[in-house]
Each structure stands twice: as structure tokens, then as C-alpha cells.
């Protein structure tokens with residue numbers, strides 16, 4: 095198969111991008127009073143206004159033609175149908191089965207996975223209820239008040255960020271804490287504030303081989319044993335979530351305390367599995383279930399809506415448009431909602447670990463970018479920092495703005511102020527400010543002509559900077575579930591267009607192997623060193639200091 099960059103649909107888009115490069119979005123808005131209406135789509139409590147993009151209807155049609163040419167819908171159906179689409183690991187990709195409430199089976203290798211999925215959800219529900227009711231007690235008979243979730247990557251980001259995003263829904267009486275980094279400062283800080291009698295540790299690791307998680311759990315276990323807990327008490331205070339049941343039991347976790355997951359769930363897609371247990375403990379099972387319901391609703395939308403009205407497809411196509419036809423190297427996420435402040439970091443793993451690839455599924459090296467750098471932080475904070483570069487810098491940075499229309503507080507004018515900032519940023523990015531407008535603003539300042547011209551040059555805002563605005567009625571668990579699934583499917587569609595396997599992550603492996611080799615040299619201070627001279631020197635300096 096030829097690379098997508100050699101296809102007719104790609105050439106059409108290259109030509110359209112050239113044509114459009116001389117047209118400012120101001121003109122596109124001036125030409126069409128219906129522009130916002132034409133470029134708005136809605137689903138699952140989310141409204142996507144994508145009118146402030148460098149697009150025309152011709153561009154959108156050509157992008158949809160690209161999606162059709164790349165067989166996005168049949169690839170989508172293969173994923174939902176349990177086909178082995180992760181071809182380098184020979185695995186199905188079925189995070190969608192974890193929120194499949196259709197009552198229909200999902201087959202992998204001729205076996206319906208749904209009974210195991212539903213049984214695990216029931217086991218989670220029971221544990222959550224036992225902990226919240228105080229029925230599950232610590233070894234001294236006290237109820238559990240704190241949960242420490244230990245995991246990293248997908249076994250950390252989803253649980254932590256979704257828990258944080260749903261703070262208004264937290265169950266009172268339980269606090270959930272997260273430890274990811276192998277940096278001992280992290281676990282030391284979390285343990286220092288815990289009461290051994292009322293703390294439950296959840297070890298989350300799909301593979302059960304991840305260095306950080308194994309070490310942090312060992313440290314937690316030592317702390318437990320040193321502070322009065324016994325080996326037999328461990329069963330009341332340590333549980334695990336893993337697809338590697340044997341490794342978990344070998345590690346000392348009682349089998350009944352292990353929540354299973356499966357190799358057809360990718361780490362960065364695993365919050366819908368028992369990896370989401372910390373979320374369920376923080377919120378209560380009903381709210382956790384609503385999160386899954388929202389994702390299921392988005393799955394249905396993704397499968398059923400025409401591509402032109404399909405939220406994940408539209409967002410994916412706009413991303414491809416900027417990455418491949420305008421050279422955009424990054425994409426910024428700007429949630430205007432404090433509780434959603436971690437969302438950019440979540441999407442960073444989802445997007446960059448999925449599509450940061452160089453070889454297609456049919457083993458060809460690509461000659462085009464497969465994804466931008468994802469970054470961002472909460473609004474309005476970024477406005478007083480990095481937005482300057484988005485407005486006036488020489489790099490193109492498409493943005494996703496996000497705002498809940500209603501918030502769970504009613505504190506003075508805060509929410510209207512927040513919303514006005516969000517909307518104004520999208521407006522300023524699109525519209526910009528011309529030289530003449532800048533000069534007119536300075537007219538009353540008493541400057542001479544040369545001074546006025548010089549200063550006005552600095553105040554010019556080029557505008558024509560693209561953004562999407564995502565509005566939510568409110569960020570309840572169901573809407574959050576839909577939002578996460580929206581981005582998952584966006585990433586899927588982009589991977590389908592670029593022809594890459596979005597579900598492996600070989601790039602993270604080499605660092606792990608080398609890290610173990612270096613650890614060996616750090617722990618054996620006299621072992622000879624044969625790395626490059628820089629690495630040798632770093633090791634020597636560490637040895638000298640320790």
C-alpha cells in the first residue's frame with residue numbers, strides 16, 4: 095500500500111492549503127453569517143464550535159474524503175469488533191468493551207469477553223460499597239479512610255486526573271492519594287501523612303513488571319510492616335489490579351485481592367478497567383458507572399454519526415490538517431475549569447504514546463509527521479504566561495479551549511469572568527489586530543509619527559490562529575467519560591489516517607533496558623564502566639556522591 099502522503103486525497107488537501115494560505119479567518123467570517131452554525135457539532139453533552147479554524151466547506155469535504163480513502167470506518171469497526179489491530183503485539187484493542195452496556199457480546203478469539211468484564215465491575219462495586227460502609231476494616235478494626243494508589247503511566251494518569259476532575263462528586267470520608275514516580279520523595283511524602291490502621295494500598299500495574307510501581311509497593315509494604323502491621327494483615331491493606339495474576343500473587347498479594355484486566359486493554363486506555371478502582375473509591379460506584387456510561391454514549395456516537403457530524407472525526411481531521419498541511423508541531427489544550435487542570439497531561443500520554451510512530455502497520459517508513467506535541471494548562475493561568483507565544487510567536491499552535499457552562503459553585507462573578515476570558519482568547523486568536531487598528535488605538539497617546547509607527551508594529555496581532563471550543567453543560571461524570579472517549583477516538587482516527595499502529599509503544603522500552611544496566615553499575619560501585627564517556631562520567635559522579 096502507498097503512504098497516505100502519495101494519495102490523491104493528500105494532494106487535494108495540499109492544493110487547498112496553498113489556496114487558503116492567503117485568506118484570513120476574518121474574511122471567512124465576514125463572507126458567511128452562518129459560519130458558526132455550519133461548523134458546530136454536538137453529542138453527549140458536548141458542543142464543539144470549530145468555526146475558528148482555517149477551513150471552508152471544501153476543506154472539510156476534502157478531509158472527510160481523506161478519512162474515507164484511509165478506510166477509517168472499516169478500521170473503526172474492526173477495533174470495536176475485536177480484530178487483532180495491534181499487529182506488533184498481536185492483540186485486540188477493546189477498551190470499548192469495558193464500557194459496553196449494549197448487552198451485546200464482544201468476541202476475542204471466539205470468546206465473549208463481557209462476562210469477565212461485568213464480573214470484575216461487580217467485584218469493584220462490592221469493594222467500594224464495603225469500604226464506604228465501613229464493612230471492610232483495617233487490621234485493628236477501624237474503617238478505611240485513605241486509599242493510596244500506586245501506579246505509573248496509564249495506571250496513574252487516568253485514575254488521578256479523572257478523580258481530580260470530579261472533585262465535586264467525591265464521597266465524603268475517603269481520600270485517595272496517588273504515587274507514581276520512583277523518586278522516593280513522592281512516596282515518602284504520601285506515607286508520612288498516613289495512618290497505617292486506616293490506609294488501603296492499591297497497586298495498579300497491567301504488566302506487574304514496572305520498576306517504579308514494584309519499588310513503591312515494596313516501600314509501602316516495608317512501611318506497613320515496620321509500623322505495626324503483620325504479614326497476615328497485608329491481605330486487608332494491599333490489593334492489586336493487573337493482567338499478570340501470577341506475578342501479583344508471587345509478589346504477595348492475596349488472589350482474592352487481585353482485580354483482573356486483560357492484554358486487550360492498552361495501558362493508556364485502561365482507566366475503564368479495574369485500573370479505575372481509585373476513581374470508584376473516590377466517587378462511589380454510581381458516579382464511576384456514569385463515567386463509563388458517558389464513554390459508551392460517545393462510542394455509540396463515534397460508530398453511528400455520519401463523518402461530517404462525528405465529533406472525534408472532525409477533531410481528528412482538523413488535527414491532521416494543521417500537522418500535515420500547515421506544519422503545526424504542537425497542539426495546546428486549555429481547560430477553563432480548575433478541576434480539569436490535569437487533562438492536558440492525560441491527553442499527552444494518550445496522543446503522543448499512541449501516534450508517536452515512524453513506521454506504518456504495513457512496515458513502511460513514513461515521510462510525514464504523525465502527531466503534534468500535546469501540552470497545555472488551565473485557563474486563565476496560561477494567559478499570563480505562554481499565550482503570548484500563541485498570539486504573536488512564529489509557530490502555529492492550534493488550541494482546544496474547554497469550558498463547562500455551569501459550575502458547582504456560585505461564588506460572585508467568577509464563572510462569568512472565566513468564560514469571558516475563554517471566549518475572548520478564541521476571538522483574539524482568530525481576529526488579531528491589524529497595523530491600522532494598532533495605530534488607531536495609539537492615536538491619543540501624543541506620540542510622533544515615527545514613534546507611533548514603531549510601537550504599532552509591536553502591537554500587531556496576526557490573528558488567523560485556529561482554535562476549537564468545547565462547551566459542556568457541566569462537567570459531571572457522564573460528560574467527562576464522553577470527553578475522554580472523544581479524545582481516544584480522535585487519536586484512533588488520526589492513527590488510521592496516518593496508517594500507524596496506535597496501540598503499541600516500543601519507544602519506551604529501550605530506556606527501561608538501559609536504565610536497568612545503569613542501575614546495576616550504580617549499585618555495584620566497583621563494576622567497570624563501558625558506556626559512552628558522558629554516561630560513564632555521570633555514573634562516576636553519582637558513585638562519588640553516594
Ligand SMILES: O=P(O)(O)OC[C@H]1O[C@H](O)[C@H](O)[C@@H](O)[C@@H]1O
Pocket residue numbers: 246247248249298299300301302303304307361362447599602
Ligand atoms: O501498568 P503498567 O504495566 O505498570 O505500565 C505502566 C505504563 O508503563 C509503560 O512503560 C507504558 O509506556 C505505559 O503505557 C504504561 O501505562
